[in-house]
Amino acid sequence: MDSFDIKNKVVLITGSSGGIGYTLAKGMAMHGATVIINGRNETKIQNTVIELIHRGLNVHGYVFDVNDSAEVNQQIVRIEKEVGPIDVLVNNAGIQIRKPLEDFAEKDWKQIIDTNLTSAFIVSKAVVKGMIKRRQGKIINICSLMSELGRPTIAPYAASKGGLRMLTRAMCVEWARYNIQINGVGPGYFITDMTSSLAEDPQFDSWLKNRTPAARWGDPAELVGTAVFLASKASSYINGQIIYVDGGLLAAI
Ligand code: GCO
Numbered sequence: 001m002d003s004f005d006i007k008n009k010v011v012l013i014t015g016s017s018g019g020i021g022y023t024l025a026k027g028m029a030m031h032g033a034t035v036i037i038n039g040r041n042e043t044k045i046q047n048t049v050i051e052l053i054h055r056g057l058n059v060h061g062y063v064f065d066v067n068d069s070a071e072v073n074q075q076i077v078r079i080e081k082e083v084g085p086i087d088v089l090v091n092n093a094g095i096q097i098r099k100p101l102e103d104f105a106e107k108d109w110k111q112i113i114d115t116n117l118t119s120a121f122i123v124s125k126a127v128v129k130g131m132i133k134r135r136q137g138k139i140i141n142i143c144s145l146m147s148e149l150g151r152p153t154i155a156p157y158a159a160s161k162g163g164l165r166m167l168t169r170a171m172c173v174e175w176a177r178y179n180i181q182i183n184g185v186g187p188g189y190f191i192t193d194m195t196s197s198l199a200e201d202p203q204f205d206s207w208l209k210n211r212t213p214a215a216r217w218g219d220p221a222e223l224v225g226t227a228v229f230l231a232s233k234a235s236s237y238i239n240g241q242i243i244y245v246d247g248g249l250l251a252a253i
Contacts (some may be wrong), residue, residue: 003234007032010084011231014066015093015115017044019192020142020220024090027224028056028231033088036079037061066093066119069126073091076126088138088231089127091120091164094157096194100108101155116160119166128175137180140230141168143242145188148250165242172240181239183230186245190218214247 006028016025017039029052037046037052042063049061054066060083065076080086094116097108107194120141131137145157145167157172171182189208191199198204201216209215226243229235 004228004232006088006228006231007034009033009087009231010036011088011089012036012079012086012123012127012198013090013092014038014129016090017041017048017192020187020190020217020223021090021092022048023093023220024075024125024224024227025059026052026057027056027091027221028088028227029059030057030230031224033231034058034060034083036083036086037234038066039063040065066123066183067114069122072122073126076123080130085130086127086136088134088140089124090140090142090227090231091123092121092142094142094160094194096116096154096157098153104156112123112156113160113163116157117163117167120164121168124171130177131180132175135179137175137178138235139171139175139180139182139230140227141165141182143168143184143186145186145244145249146244147184147186147242148244152170158211166251168242169240179237181230183235183238183240184242185223185226185230186242186244186246188212188249190223192220211252212247212249213252216247218245218247 011028011033013021013025015021016037025037044062045061049059052059061074064071067108124238139165143164144161146161150158168184221244224246
């Protein structure tokens with residue numbers, strides 16, 4: 001039996017109309033999962049679903065704001081009625097704002113913490129009820145290199161991703177007893193819309209390549225294997241762990 005098989009698993013990925021979430025959605029669907037794309041922009045969601053269906057993939061789109069708990073609860077009920085029980089939840093929704101910490105407005109701090117961290121609490125709380133009933137489930141939190149390290153101008157983002165690392169462990173100690181595995185993926189530097197301005201900056205690009213043992217940026221498709229692994233039976237006794245996909249950056253001083 002292929003313990004890495006995720007065929008027909010229902011996978012909800014928050015914030016998946018672009019960036020790493022979109023890449024994970026496409027990759028997991030290509031491994032046979034039924035993937036639910038989520039975002040707040042109806043047009044983006046529709047276009048993403050049409051594109052992936054044209055690739056012969058089994059995807060559905062649901063538009064809701066992961067920070068609106070009433071909307072989340074309503075949509076999770078709708079998804080489980082229309083598509084099926086959610087086997088795998090990927091808490092991916094995330095935003096980035098860069099400026100010196102002393103210049104951050106409180107509203108920007110709150111927006112980052114809400115989108116990157118509180119949404120994982122809100123959506124997991126709505127999904128886990130069914131997982132507990134079924135005594136089976138997977139939650140994958142998309143953490144970050146910034147769950148472990150800081151760098152100037154991204155303090156709220158680092159705080160949110162550090163919180164997500166500890167929320168992963170906190171979920172583990174509460175929910176592992178129900179045969180639910182809660183783990184995280186910690187991406188290093190990948191070229192996406194969120195980081196394109198960094199990649200286009202010759203100084204940052206050169207710093208990153210020198211700081212990373214693999215001496216290169218990651219390709220978002222290199223995150224799919226870890227997500228498939230954590231969504232599959234192959235990781236059934238792994239809980240509360242963050243797997244860093246960072247070209248070795250965290251191993252180096
Ligand atoms: C930054 C980047 C990083 C990456 C990624 C690294 O400004 O340093 O946005 O935070 O997005 O999270 O793991």
